[in-house]
Amino acid sequence: MVVPASLRPRALRLIRLLSRPGFHLFLTGLLMVLGFVLAHRLSERSGREQLSALSTERLELYASNLAAELGRHASLPSLLAIAPTLQALMQAPDDAAARRAASQMLARVNVRAGTHQLFVADAQGQVLSASEVLTPPARLAEALAQGRTHFFAADPNTGSTDFYLLHPLRQASQNSGVIVVRFNLAPLEATWIDLGLRSQNERILIADDQDVVIMSSVQAWKYAVLGHADPSRRQALQASARYPQAIGPDLDLPVSLEVHQGQQVSLPPPGAKAMLAQQRLIVPLGLRLVALSDLTEVRQRAQLAAWGGAAFGASIGLLVLYLSSRRRALRQLTRAQTELQQAHAQLEQLVDSRTAELRQTNDALKTQIAQRLQTEGELLQASKLAVLGQMSAGLSHEVNQPLTALRALARNSMRLLESGRQDAVATNLKLMDDMVERMGQITRQLKSFARKADEQVTGVVLLLDSVRNAQVLLEHRSRALGIAIEVDVPAGLRVRAEANRLEQVLVNLFGNAIDAMQNEAERRLLVRVSAQDGGARALVQVQDSGAGVGDEQLPHLFEPFFTTKPAGEGLGLGLVISAKIVNEFGGSLRARRLEHGMSFEFDLAVEAWESQDV
Structure with a gap:
């Protein structure tokens, strides 16, 4: 097709407009909106037709039941x-x-x-x-x-x-x-009321020739007037002696419903929701049997279908965008290849004249490469020294507490040997062996703190066992200071974590709490667990009655080498290591000031709640 010269500029502008990504994004959004609206309307129409057909069948069943009862x-x-x-x-x-x-x-x-x-x-x-x-x-x-x-x-x-x-x-x-x-007819009406209580999606009522409800599955609608009744009509209905009580409130239900034709209505409580009203005339008795079906499920399905239609429209728009982008990329690639061939031809013509210049450039590049290799070696050595410093500082901080426990157990074992209590000595040796193994695991965890591991192995851990193990490591300190420890952890709570690293976090938090309460009159440590996200996660809180930290120190608690302890008593790495471990478990470690003391909190994924105490 040949485009006239006068129309070529407009055609070029139109082609450029159609090839822009913004136009395709606009087209994608438009298709999403169209898909959403069309799918919603079609699904809602289909759902209402199905609900209308089902309600019609139920109307026939109710009418047959009423006719059988009356006949x-x-x-x-x-x-x-x-x-x-x-x-x-x-x-x-x-x-x-x-x-x-x-x-x-x-x-x-x-x-x-x-x-x-x-x-x-x-x-x-x-x-x-x-x-x-x-x-x-x-x-x-x-x-x-x-x-x-x-x-x-x-x-x-x-x-x-x-x-x-x-x-x-x-x-x-x-x-x-x-x-x-x-x-x-009370037994039949009681059956309808029981059906209405079991199924909240359908309501049944019968109106007489005066449009007054004489039977209903909703007791509050009994003797209510369909449509609107003015005071004079209400007075006339009350004076007719047909009804034993005052006429009920108006029901916003059209009096002129077509037979078997569904119409959306909204009724007052207890049925205050959008419903589909259908009726069946019982001419020999002069009655109207009306069924009200809940439209909530139909609307929910329409919403799902609408989002599906929007997703389908978005898929088409994205496909068009992909094809357009691919076509544009192929054109750019072809243009680049042509330009590359032209540049190659020019380079071949200049190769002889540029040979000397290239040799000089090559020598300069070799010199720069050698300098860069030397610089990279120095930087690598400095990085190794920094990692080694972090490991050494972490090792001295994390192993100090197990060493103290080992020292106490060793002295205790010596006294037990002197008294001939061999079983107690064996128990202490087993604890010492476990602590040595734990120290080795702590050393391996310090390596993972210094560099990000390829994969963190997690399993299912009984949280209460980890809390008890952390208490054992610090039992000598808490006993010496007379600290009252309260543990509110369900015995059957299983969380997703690695046992040794979880105990490492708890030991750090317990140790910090003990240090904070050394000079306090009241020394109380609380370990509490509460449910989060409907029981999917567990919030672990470690609270102490210490002096706490100031507002200016609180934002810096999780910074490396920041500590509030006197010189020589802390390196400022415990909270940093603990926060990194909790982060690898999929949670976060936070600090919060209490009225008296501090609260350190972190959340873990729950495997099972075998106790309902939390």
Whole structure:
């Protein structure tokens, strides 16, 4: 394709713009946003459709369950209508004997059928005979006047919903009375409430023809009004005597929900969250069965899908950026090769004239190389001397405490030999052998402090054992000063560390604490462990009751050769070595001033908590 001369500058500018990294980064960001939005919408739409289908199936199940419960006694009134006892009562409704006989029969049938109440009323709603003494519901006269075969009413004593079945009794082709079967829906509602408590993702309610909730899996929504009810409507609902208590609060649920069509709503507590509302009309009963499904899981899946879409868009953008960068690099490489060939041709032409100059330059370079080699040798020697000085200072500091313990154990063993206590001597010798081995390990650790090792070997250590071993090394000093040591470490706490180096850290911290409390009236050392990050890490705290350090000294505690001790008593390397060891374990050593004393803290990764004391 041939580009006209007038358009070539614009084409070149467009090509340069498309080849810039900034444009590709902008394109990557745009693809991420598009992927995020599209994936979120598609996932949310799919999730809502699946949730709607599942809720529709559950609505059918609840509707079938309700219809089965209500239809269980549907044939009972018609069977009672042909009973001779009730026929005799209708022929002589004022006869006391006929009423008593009818009441006894109704009581027997009520017990056998498992209904709540059975009674016979005249055409005006006055009870003629009943399975038990009762007051007819307020809606009975209204139902008789309207010729209804059933109606719902609330129990004024319990507040539960009752269902009434009506069957007319005829005498001479005229309605002379009615048989009423009453059974309570509290067991079915209790099943829904129990289901709502077990599953917080779904709520069920039933509203009557006045849009008032008469049954619900959430007890707080009972007798609430769907939509909005003004004061006049609330007064009319309360005066209708349908409901046993004050009308509840408004539920922000649209009254005009389409059948089987999901709609997002937000309800008041205890269901204060975004939910998908669906309903099923039960036309013969004049009821609306509404299911509310929680949209939280759908939104969470949509968020995950959105981030996945963003990652996919970012991958495409980065791929385009890589291909563009690779193309640009190939062009630069080709240009460099061409320039190199031209330079090589020029060098070949000048080689003869530059031979003498190159020889002089070569001699000068040889002289500079020799001087550089000599300088590097001197620097290497100086570096070796510095490392040797660090190792010597660290060795004298770290081995001093085990040597003191060895001296005390040796003197003790001599006294035990004089008294003939061979077993105690053997125990002391075993401790001395362990300390000598520990001194060798400390020496090897000082080498790792002077230079970074290729790999640090860590394992699983019982923290309490390391604390006890550190106490043994410093037991003679703490006993001489009368220091009260309190250890609050779970016996089964296992941490990721190397046992010898962990004991080295604890010995340094214990020794510093003992030095700080030498001139104090109260000498108390506390070793405490607490959980961090949900139990994934353990915070070890070593606290003393010493004088502490000042604000100007606190920032310098972990600097090499900085010490607050008198001359000749400290080299200032203990905290530096301890901080390096803790850092290799994946933690950090920190110092914190207390009201009385200091607290040195470090954290370790936990392998297992076998005790819940922390």
